[in-house]
Amino acid sequence: MGEWWTTETSMENYEISSISHVTMSPSRRNNLVSMYSFPLSKSSYSVISAFCTEDNIPQCISYINQELASLGLSSTCIEAISPGDTGLSTVPALNAMYELLQIHRRSMCNLEELEREQLRKSSTLEHIQMSNTRLKDQLELSIREKSGLHETERQLQLKIKTLQSCLKTEKDEVQKLQSVIASRASQYSHDAKRKEREAVKLKERLSQLLIDRKDKKLAIDVLNCLGRADGKRRHWKTTKATSSHEDEMYKSLLSDYEASQRSLMLENAELKKVLQQMKKEMMHILSPRQPSTRGATADDSQEQADLDGEAKGGDASRESLDQYCEHAREQLTNSIRQQWRKLRNHVERLDSQASQAQNQLESNKEVIPRETHEDEMERMRCEVQQCREFIHAQQQLLQQQLNTSFDDETAALLNDCYTLEEKERLKEEWRLFEEQKRNFERERKNFTEAAIRLGREKKAFEEDRASWLKNQFLNMTPFTHRRRYSSSDGQSALSIRSEPEIRMSSVKSQLAKSSTYTTFSTPRPSQSAPVPSTTELYRTLRLIPDSSSSRHSNRGRWPECSNIEDGETLVRPKNRLRSGGMSIFSLGEDENSFT
Amino acid sequence: MNFSEVFKQTNQLCKVSPDGKYLATCVQYRLVVRDVSTLQILQLYTCLDQVSHMEWSSDSLFILCAMYNRGLVQVWSLEQPDWHCKIDEGSIGLVSSRWSPDGRHILNTTEFHLRVTVWSLCTKAVSYIKYPKACQKGIDFSRDGRYMALAERRDCKDYVCVFVCDDWHLLRHFETETQDLAGLEWSPNGCVLAVWDSCLEYKVLLYSLDGRLLSTYSAYEWSLGVKSVSWSPSSQFLAIGSYDEKVRILNHITWKKITQFEHPAIIDNTKATVYKEAEKRPGVGSDEMPLHNITMGATLFNTQSKYEICPLPVQIPVVKPDPDRASPKIGISVLAFSSDSRYLATKNDNMATAVWVWDMQKMSLEAVLEQTSAVRCFQWDPLRPRLALCAGNTKLYLWSPGGCVSVQVPTEGGFQVQSLNWHCSGDSLILLGKEQLCLCYMDTDQEDKFKGTRCRLLECSFFLSGLKHSQQTQHSS
DSSP states (O other): OHHHHHHHHHHHTTOHHHHHHHSOOHHHHHHHHHHHHHHHHHHHSOTTTSSOOSTTHHHHHHHHHHHHHHTTOOSSOOOBSSTTOSOBOHHHHHHHHHHHHHHHHHHHHHHHHHHHHHHHHHHHHHHHHHHHHHHHHHHHHHHHHHHHHHHHHHHHHHHHHHHHHHHHHHHHHHHHHHHHHHHHHHHHHHHHHHHHHHHHHHHHHHHHHHHHTTOSSOEEEESSOOOOTTSOOOOOOOHHHHHHHHHHHHHHHHHHHHHHHHHHHHHHHHHHHHHHHHHHHHHHHHHHHHHHHTTTSHHHHHHHHHHHHHHHHHHHHHHGGGGTOHHHHHHHHHHHHHHHHHHHHHHHHHHHHHHHHHHHHHHHHHHHHHHHHHHHHHHHHHHHHHHHHHHHHHHHHHHHHHHHHOSHHHHHHHHHHHHHHHHHHHHHHHHHHHHHHHHHHHHHHHHHHHHHHHHHHHHHHHHHHHHHHHHHHHTOOTTTSHHHHHHHHHHHOOOOOOHHHHHHOOHHHHHHHHHHHHHHHOSOGGGGSOOSOOHHHHHHHTOOSOOOHHHHHHHTTHHHHHHHHHHHHHHOHHHHHHHHHHHHHHHHHHHHHHO | OEEOOOEEOSTTOEEEOTTSSEEEEEETTEEEEEETTTOOEEEEEEOSSOOSEEEEOTTSSEEEEEEGGGTEEEEEESSOTTOEEEEEOGGGOOSEEEEOTTSSEEEEEOGGGOEEEEEETTTOOEEEEEOBOOSTBOEEEOTTSSEEEEEEEETTEEEEEEEETTTTEEEEEEEOSOSSEEEEEEOTTSSEEEEEEOTTSOOEEEEETTSOEEEEEOOOSSSOOEEEEEEOTTSSEEEEEETTSEEEEEETTTOOEEEEEEOOSEEOOTTSEEEEEEEEOTTTTTTTOTTTTTGGGGGTTSOEEEEEEOOSSEEOOOOOOOTTSSSOSOSEEEEEEOTTSSEEEEEETTSTTEEEEEETTTTEEEEEEEOSSOOOEEEEOSSSSOEEEEOSSSEEEEEETTEEEEEEOOOTTOOOOOEEEEOTTSSEEEEEOSSEEEEEEOOOGGGGGGTTTSOOOOOOSSOHHHHHHHHHHHHHO
């Protein structure tokens, strides 16, 4: 109680008003306190300090009665059994006590409630104060920011001012320079003129001097005079001659103008033709769409009327085209212009229609997804909500667990759990690893087995081939079954063969090359003994067991190729050599890859 | 393609007569006239001093040889070898001498541009034209030879005089709106005179024959302006090359700009083909061209080159000009239309190794030839759309719409082509080295006719028609 009191007093500073109506009046509290301490004092404290003594029972009773009345318990009035007696009538006293106890309990309840209220209030108060301080901070910050901005603005303005002044000075400078340039230019031109005059004077003087000196050297020395190029005699300089020159000049000018006018006229006529053509085509384009739009709008009908008028006008203009009449020309251009406008409107309309249609299409396209989109959104929102709830519940559970049973033991337990889990996982991984290893082992075994099998097969195949070849040799008749062999070869035999080799395998180059091939390609030189040689046979000789599927595909087409490329091998001996080298290399490589 | 043997020449003085029959060359103080078809010497004249300028008269009958340092002009007749004519300008000096279009008058410009002296070979008469202006191109004759325009400077103002060449009658004399006239040129039809200002100001003025100002064109102000001007043979276009590395094309009706061709350092125009000359030393890759090794024996020590088509974008090497120097090496200095006005070839001075060919029908870039060395000279075939160029090395380069080819000139002693001239028939080219010249015959149907006289030295390894295709296939592979 005392503690509460102190807190209350400390709180009084903050919220006196709220407390004042929650707490009881001090007098009342004092009463309570006194009442509370009363029974205790009876037993432990001296009688003097006690409230009631043997002597003042009636006063006490009356006082208590008064108090009770003031408390509104006027119905129960404690009274002595008899006026002089010290005993009390039990029933009203007990009733009064009961009432008091009730009141006390109620007040205690109230108190508790108020306390709680107080706590809540204080917490809100704290919260409000916190937010208040935060807001204050924010305010301060924003004020600071504002001042900063003001500062920068000021600086920028200053800068602008300086720049403006700079600009002004620059402008002044430019003006000054321009005036300088102008003055210099005038000075220069003046000087130039002066110099020129001087030069002219000098020249005059010079020529005068030269003439005065009677320069003897100045002469023409011709063996005999020539005739004029046109064979005519020289004309006298007369007014007639000058006028004839003028005439001639004007004549030439005139002819030039006439020529240019002619060309312009031609151009004009051409352009007019083009215009007419355009107009006709426009009319052609515009007319078929009229029925569809006729009467649709007043505007269109107006247009139609225009067009009709136009057609007449056009005809008229065409008729008067040749007359170069101003009016006709105007009419023509006007009609073209109008029709052009119409065409443009039409095209624009078409454009807008097209764009509208497109928009519609787009909007249609959009509407459908939007619905589904919204549905989807709704669904997702629900899901999110669910998840959130789930998470919340989990959090709560966790919190509870932590609150209820978080101690070292549980922590250790949890730790153990984790390590166990880890161990489990590792074991699992180990097991996987083992399994993989086993797999690898098995594969390796398979592989070696396959290799062995392949070796065996190779051996068998070689034997087979040897026997087949033997057969072949024995009952071979050269060139008669050529086609058949080649085809059978193409299907069954396996050979390594690169493109350049195909070129080489011509009848002509065979003999020269056979030795090199045998050494490198086949392990049995006896097979390459000079037999009736066909290209097919030759190829057969160079068979080796290893082959890749890609080479099979090559093999499919060589019989045709070889015949075509025979000619080429003749022309390029260098190539042949090089390709031979290549083939050797490729063989070696294949052997490597096999083992 | 066949090449003749090499002849001597000096000062790059070598000209084919206008009728295409004779070839005149100057060797020191001698003038040699040969037959173009046989290259046999027809006439040999001896001048008084080393010739500094030589020119055929329009009728191919006379040859003018000017010796500027002596102030002398000698004229030789092809028909009458013993006829002679000597014009002495005396102490006043001589800087330029030329024929009038009729071939009977000689116009000599004296030193300091004091005057132009017109000497008549018919009457021995002499007349003076005063105040000629010393500029890039101060005199131009119209193509039909009827009129001569002359830039004049009087009282610090520019004037243009139009003379009738027939009797040197002054037809028109008018002031031009130029600060400092730099040049003038007649349109090929002879009715419009283009006049341009000096490079300090971008200004092109177009005058009618009667002196009316037709139009003025100025693309920009302040920076350096016009560097070169050229009419198309059809008189339809006027191409103006300027210091801003652009060519502007004016039309002949409104005299306004139709288009402008820029010369960017990085070409990413997908319509254009970029041919890059690739050099390679013979003998290194002998495997790759075994067939041609035998024929190339004479040129074993020369590098061979061929054109490769570069995938876009291509970076053209650019030399940044020194801004402190006068007349900076930047801008379009050479413009040339093909004879059919279909193509325009240009050269930008700060991209000295590249020649640009523009299609005038599509108004777009057609091809760029990027050489390994700086281009010296290029000229169109007078009949076909075929461009020949040289780059100061031992090779001759040809471009045609079908493709591009580089040909080694198969002569001993390192014949370096400095300049070239087409024969007027377009069948042969005259290649000028430092002190030599050589004729290059294009492959034509009449080749058999000349077989006896020409030494057939080289079978060209690439042919024009097949080249482009083969290069493309090479690329794709």
